Amino acid sequence: MGETGETLLSLSGVHTHIGQYHILHGVDLEVPRGQLTMLLGRNGAGKTTTMRTIMGLWQARQGAVRFAGEDIARLATPDIARRGIAYVPENMGIFGTLTVEENMVLAARRSGLNAERLDWIYSLFPAMRKFWRWPAGQLSGGQKQMLAISRAIIEPAELLLVDEPTKGLAPTIIDALAEAIMALKQTGVTILMVEQNFALARRVGDTVAVMDDGKIIHTGTMAELGADTALQGRLLGLDIGGGTA
Structure with missing residues (x-):
């Protein structure tokens, strides 16, 4: 595991178009090494597009995607995978x-x-x-x-990208998956995860980035966001009454 605060993956000013649609509007994102970063946001905010852009499945038209110091934004998907990035799509x-x-x-x-x-x-x-x-x-x-x-x-992968792993799953299965994800995190692998289940995000996440309209609008610790119901409501439209996972 790297030093605390060391950035393994960073996106700087990333713009991605899909056909005629401009989806990502200058995404800036940092994923610290050895931590689990949650990528949250409303449906259509650009989260899956961000994941697919990192993997080279959709190519950034502008900006840099740096992994372990190397700009991988123009690489083909197999070359990105060979550098140690694994992807679990939705x-x-x-x-x-x-x-x-x-x-x-x-x-x-x-x-x-x-x-x-x-x-x-x-x-x-x-x-x-x-x-x-x-x-x-x-x-x-x-x-x-x-x-x-x-x-x-x-x-072996240095970075694992996981897109909505709990979608459609029963609560008991989600609980088992959360335990496995936390065990996986303990091995030192860095994880970037998209998730709609806020209780799970609060349980497993270390850091968080919130997207809206193709941009990152908030970054911080998952603990801080999990404790601030007013901020949750403002960023995510959540009304969860301060309940715990």
Whole structure:
């Protein structure tokens, strides 16, 4: 893990267009090494576009995306992944007709399945061992999400991008996923996560950036935002009565 406050990923003045639509309007974002940064905002604020821009799936028309000091904004997605960035998209990106094992083999194409790393993943997500031979399409929503994250981390990554991991999941599954995410964070991996579930964000996040209309409008600690209901309402339109996760 790097020094406290060291920036692993930064976006500076990033503008992204999708077709004729100008989605990101000068995004400035810093992701500290070894921490979990929450990227929050209303639907349509530009969060997924930010994640896809970092991965090179959509290319920034203007601005810099720096990872470990290198501007990666003009690199192809496979080259970005090879530098140590893994991505779990909102649609999970798993192959439903393949088994869990086959999904994992495909994800570990560079180094192959490593028994020690698999055991570590099983410790995070015991369902992966239990359903190893099952077609991924037969898994529950929560199990599919666990498989998607397992695929992203089967090869060592410095930075993990996760887009709305709890969408559509039951509260008990969300709780298990939160425990796994916190355990993953303890290994030193840096995480940037988009999430609509504010209780989960408050529980697992260290730092937070809030987006609106394609720009970052607030940055700070997750603890500060979690404790300030007036600020939550102003930034996110939340009215959660100060409840705890």
